[in-house]
Amino acid sequence: MQQFVGNQQTQQHLQRHPTRGPGITTPNTLPDGPLPGAIAPVDTSENVDAEGNRITRAPSGRWHLTALPQNLHFPLASGTKPELLPLNPNAAFEALHVRCQAVQAQQLANAERLRGDMKYWFAKVYYFVTTYELEAIANGVYQYPHMKMQEVILFNETYQVNLAQWEQGAHDRVESNWREAFAAADDENGGTWYLPGSKEIGNALLPSMEAHIRFDLPRAMASAYRTHYAGIPGTAIDDFQADFYRMGPVFDEAQAALLPEMDEYTYGFDPGSWGPVRDTVFPFMFHVGMEREHAWERAEYLATQRRARADDVARGLHNSQTARHPLQTALFDVDGAEIQDYKWMQQPGEQPDPQPPGPRHLPAPSAPTLRRIYFRYDRPRGAENLEEAVRPDQDLRFGMN
DSSP states (O other), rough: OHHHHHHHHHHHHHSSOOOSSOOOOOOSSSSSOOOOTOOOOEEEEETTTSSOOOOEETTSOOEHHHHHSOOSSSSSOTTOGGGGSOOOOOHHHHHHHHHHHHHHHHHHHHHHHHHSTTTTHHHHHHHHHHHHHHHHHHHTOOOOOHHHHHHHHHHHHHHHHHHHEEEEEEEESSSSHHHHHHHHHHHHHTTTTOHHHHHHHHHHHHHHHHHHHIHHHHHHHHHHHHTTTTTTTTGGGGGHHHHTTHHHHHHHHHHHHHHHHHHHHHHTGGGGSSSSHHHHHHHHHHHHHHHHHEEEEEEHHTOOOSSHHHHHHHHHHHHHHHHHHHOOSSSSEETTTEOOOTTOOOOOTTOOOOOOOOOOEEOOOOOOOOOOOEESSSOOOOOEESSSSSOOOOOOOOOOO
16 A cells, blocks of 8 residues: 555656656756766667778678768769678779789780680780770779679689680580680681681681670679679669670770781781771671670579579570570570580689678767656655656655654
């Protein structure tokens, strides 16, 4: 009974003397004011990476930036989504750029080593493509330069693995697209007495371009997307499409850089070395722009096939492409041979992003301290009764005469 009466009278006291400040539970006899150490509203974006950029974790488990950094050390094209830049973007850019410079040096070394071999022509134009790609990145052509460099690394990994196996004589371990391409190039070694030099170069170069653009290019793009970007809300592989088409000038510059050497290999009476003839005939042999469009379509398809069986992926991709381009019969050919066993979902060198070592948090507010609340009942007795909380079921045990 005492407990009930005490609680009831305490509640009546609080109703007669309401608090005056928001969040304050002291009666009128004590000054109002904010609680010392009160907790501020929760900041849901308080995680930051090592460079101080705010990050958050998507439901898929992937961490990403929430805003464009203010202190980037590299240029970007307009329209970049911050979610599609990696954590610590400056450090990531530098690390990828160092690796791409090593790729560039390796490709030049390949070309110089292959001089006199008809595989030289693709190796050299490949080096030029990487060189002009890195220039475009340095000039801020792309929205997502990290993705472009990740692709460069994956392209090179595929080429180097297959070239090494071919040169070691392990032809059965070479992927079928490159097995056809390298064999076609080797067939042109030594030249012929009846073919012009431009035709020999074309016979050696075009199968390697088919192997790269029709197969390695879409696989690497899809792999880079799935590995580093898939699962970020509000994004898709289509966000990288603009950068893909911005690469057009890179191929034009690479081709132009190779032409002087091709002219040295041919003779003045070789029609294939004449600019107007070359510009007219080459697109009919291999239309780079159209082939790249097909490559993008394949990358879009592959980007969504994370858990599908390999056979189902190959069959679905083949059906998708033939439905889109019913009049084209060589969509999956290299040097006239249809490639049927390409491993679309097995990208050499694919490495998932390491998990962050734990996000660094902004300083949290200090723990709250609750002000002690004093209550008076009847008249003071010289010492006031102390309670730290008020609950309807609490035994306040006021002393009463």
